[in-house]
Amino acid sequence: MQQGKNIFELMMQDQKVHPNVQHYACIVDLLGAGMVLAGNMGTLELAEVAAKNIFEIEPDNAGNHALLSNIYAADRKWDKVAGSRKLLKDSGAKKEMGKSWIDIIHSLHICCTRWKPSENNGDLRKVR
Secondary structure, three states, X not given: OHHHHHHHHHHHHOOOOOOXXXXXXXXXXXXXXXXHHHOOOOOHHHHHHHHHHHHHHOOOEHHHHHHHHHHHHHOOOHHHHHHHHHHHHHHOOXXXXXXXXXXXXXXXXXXXXXXXXXXXXOEEEEOO
């Protein structure tokens, strides 16, 4: 987790790269996983800063709100979980379709939660 945070900081300071939504999403995901695995290591504040930036970049993406809510839940901050879910509801943001990426014999496929098996020979679509 620390290595990921260091790379993120180096990216901005040394390389002068301005983080985009994917960068912040990676940090939030990394912090959420770190809290689940190692407990709160002082990263909750960084997660909140990252989430604030993501909300500004993608205000209509409900997945960003859900990610922050999950980070709060992993840290047992139930009042903040409730607050973030209320913020999500009040924002009117819509959750995107859930997706999983699967490598099958060096061929990348995507599986989405809302597809019906009859739409595409099962639930997989070949990406590359």
